[in-house]
Amino acid sequence: MSSIDTNCVNSLRVVGAELITKAKSGHPGIVLGAAPIMHTLFTRHIKLSPNDENWFNRDRFVLSAGHGSTLLYMVLHLSGYPIKMSDLLNLRQKGSLTPGHPEYGHTPGIEITTGPLGQGIASAVGMAIAGSYLGAKFNKPDYDIVDHYVYVLCGDGDLQEGITQEAMSLAGHLGLNKLIVLYDSNDVQLDGDVAQTNSENTEMKVKAMGWDYFKVNDGNNCDDISKAIDMAKQSTKPVMIEIKTIIGYGAPNSGESSVHGKPMPEEDVKYLRKFLEYNEPEFTFNEEVIKYYDENVKNRGNNECDTWNQTVHAYSRAYKEEYDELCKFMYDEFEISDYTGLPVYEAGSKESTRKVMGKVLDFISSRLPNVMGGSADLTASTMVKGADGIYGTQNPLGRNIKFGVREHAMAAICNGITLHGGMRGFCSGFFVFSDYLKPAVRQAAIMHIPSLFFFSHDTVCVGEDGPTHQPVEQLTMFRATPNVNLYRPADATEMTAAMLDAFSKGNDYPTVITSSRQAVVNLASTNAEGVKKGAYVVYKATKPSKYTIVTCGTELSLCLDVAKKLEENQVYVNVVSMPSMFLFDKQSKEYKESVLPKDHKIMAVEMGASMPWYKYADYVKGIDEFGKSMPINHIFGEYGFTVDAIYDEFMNNVK
Ligand SMILES: Cc1ncc(C[n+]2csc(CCOP(=O)(O)OP(=O)(O)O)c2C)c(N)n1
Ligand SMILES: [Mg+2]
Structure with missing residues (x-):
């Protein structure tokens, strides 16, 4: 030496x-x-x-x-x-x-x-x-x-x-x-x-x-x-x-x-x-x-670096088109302006939010050449895959990364893709297995980088696969993690809005989006503007009301039916959809109070651990036990997520 x-x-x-x-x-x-x-x-x-x-x-x-x-x-x-x-x-x-x-x-x-x-x-x-x-x-x-x-x-x-x-x-x-x-x-x-x-x-x-x-x-x-x-x-x-x-x-x-x-x-x-x-x-x-x-x-x-700049300068003359494209990658200039081809769902139609998630992602990939990612051997279930074929030595321009069943590395790799610059990484799996990759989401949150984590099968409605596959506490886990935007959209409108927002520029936090296994009704009353505010009133009672039911995801349509039954019995309640607690908490005091009025008694409904909802609600209908293996049509009755059961619970505990 x-x-x-x-x-x-x-x-x-x-x-x-x-x-x-x-x-x-x-x-x-x-x-x-x-x-x-x-x-x-x-x-x-x-x-x-x-x-x-x-x-x-x-x-x-x-x-x-x-x-x-x-x-x-x-x-x-x-x-x-x-x-x-x-x-x-x-x-x-x-x-x-x-x-x-x-x-x-x-x-x-x-x-x-x-x-x-x-x-x-x-x-x-x-x-x-x-x-x-x-x-x-x-x-x-x-x-x-x-x-x-x-x-x-x-x-x-x-x-x-x-x-x-x-x-x-x-x-x-x-x-x-x-x-x-x-x-x-x-x-x-x-x-x-x-x-x-x-x-x-x-x-x-x-x-x-x-x-x-x-x-x-x-x-x-x-x-x-x-x-x-x-x-x-x-x-x-x-x-x-x-x-x-x-x-x-x-x-x-x-x-x-x-x-x-x-x-x-x-x-x-x-x-x-x-x-x-x-x-x-x-x-x-x-x-x-x-x-x-x-x-x-x-x-x-x-x-x-100077030599490289000279090379790029010469490149800009020899390959003008490629150079212009390169600049878009380097300076993160991709943005969706043309929404032709974005899937549209009629109100009243039914679709699982995972299917919507997959379709919207395909649309986004077709518009944003800098997004790259895939799933941990679950594309068939989560519907999440990248574009342009499978990435590998045979196809280095493929944007679909087949991660295999390697959740933890997948999420950290996704962070690495994003950190590299020029690219955005996304990845996907069953929501229950988000436990396997949570430390990498935490890293993304600490770093303020916009990595994207898409999950399907977001409640016990997974059904037959049983408690090991039925998430309960994972929603709480991400909501409790600082600087993570967890979206749990209710239907196609909310999912589309959440996905587009996740890929929009300037987010200094990772986004986690969860989706349902089962089909849900696409509602006429959901909207993109409300999603971006984290929560919004989806149904306003027809007469002055003292009650609000706040919910999200697949339970929204159920809660709307509960509100209807309550009205039939002269109890007037507003229904609030809250796809993102993270975004709602950032809103003005006035907005928050307009959604969750101070003088209302508030009931929260979600097929997951009740804990996070106590921040907003007086009474919470959640699931604070592990799931059980059974077909989905038995799940709702088993856990009391039917119109009648929630109606009764409201009448006994909130009214
Ligand atoms: C996931 C994780 N577990 C535990 C630790 C605490 N920790 C920091 S360094 C270290 C020992 C690592 O050994 P090695 O990599 O051989 O480092 P060396 O002692 O040689 O510096 C441990 C246990 C950590 N930082 N991260
Ligand atoms: Mg050592």
Whole structure:
């Protein structure tokens, strides 16, 4: 290793340890162990332009081992991103630019929020899919417009997560040759040695999944790491480079799990400095280091970006039409203006909302070439699929991703597609199995990105498949998750409005849409404007009323029938459809009170856990037990979701 590499790596190690000790919290183990990996990747390989953070063809870097944030912040600081030393000194402090784990949209240069192990590597697969699609669409001989790599740094913990197996298996199947995973293999994790937990052969495992595998035996050797990355770039498959490192290298307790996540005491930092023969003042990168990063990351990257801009300029002349289209992708300029072909449903007709969801999605895909996604082996049930055939090496322009039964990776991949830029990812499954992918929806919500999650079979009306397949608490789960818009539309009108809104521009939150297995009546009284406000009065009582029934989804038509029966008995109630609590809560006080008047007694009705409705209602008719296997026509009676049963419940508890 050259002396400059040693100087850079040692300064990352010492300053990193000092910053964590100053912060009184953080993870020195990975910083000390993986510093040579990050240094080599950034100074010799990665293409980034600090001048243009959003350069479309930059390499994407994903720190799947999010606890290594300090290392990433330091490298980005040295690379010329607007992260100052004062920001580093504020590591993990309130309001700082350098929070505990990397946060997308918060710190310059951070491509994705990470911390929950496994999410990063799975989303990187999505970034690689988006990159390959865009490359296939726009690259021409001599014009490599989108040909970037997606690099991941992961640790032992990432590889233990189930989501990682799902994602890697799919990446291998799809032959994502621009995906390069650098595995910080230090045989140690938080609670002890990895050997206490794992005995599989990583090389055999990843090769069996269709990956190439290279190994670097000495993780302190930047040249060896660099050579392996060079080889990885030549591969026709996704590549894992296992790099043997020593956790906490240079600390007195290096190689032990105790160095993973506790700041080093002052005397240990002194020991480290002595061990590395590092003599700069505290918190100091010396001139040589700064200059080296200036030249080899910042200037190199900015130059590569300039060259790319020239290529694109020439491309704009040689391929005018493609260039115009490329701009629409890059600047997110697609919008639906022509609604010809949007399915129309007559009032009074019957259709399941899942069928409507599928048809509207097909329409949207035909208008928006930047949407891409699919289902977890449930297209036949959810009706959700992408356009233009199945995506894969045979058809890189296919927009239908067959995820297989890999819900968790599917949702994280969907986030990666969206994060890449230029594309919007969507995915789909049975609502009950949203449990399998919820952490990725949470990530999307934290990142404020508009990933899309479409589910069918949204209540116990699934029927025969029984409690394992009958969702009860999942609606509550998403409604309780901050920054998630959950839509539960009642009929074709509401579903169409929800779908179009989900794909509209400017949403800084993910959208979850649920749909019914069974057919429902398409009502004359539902409307798109009301849907966008989250809730609206669908039926106004014919005489002054003191009561409102609030509901959503397939229970809306039922509640309208209940209101009719009540009127026949001189009880006058309004009926409110509330497809989105998230949007309703954002409305003005006046609007909210016009929908749910303060002086009304309010009953909520939904075939799901009652909990979220207590925010709005005095009395809730819900389902607070698991489902039971039986045909759907028995379900309504079993759970009291018939006109007569709800009528009685209203009369006994609300009136
Ligand atoms: C999903 C998830 N589970 C648990 C954690 C807590 N956690 C953070 S790092 C870590 C150990 C990971 O071990 P490894 O990847 O080997 O990191 P190293 O100790 O080598 O730095 C754990 C359990 C987490 N961040 N995410
Ligand atoms: Mg480890």
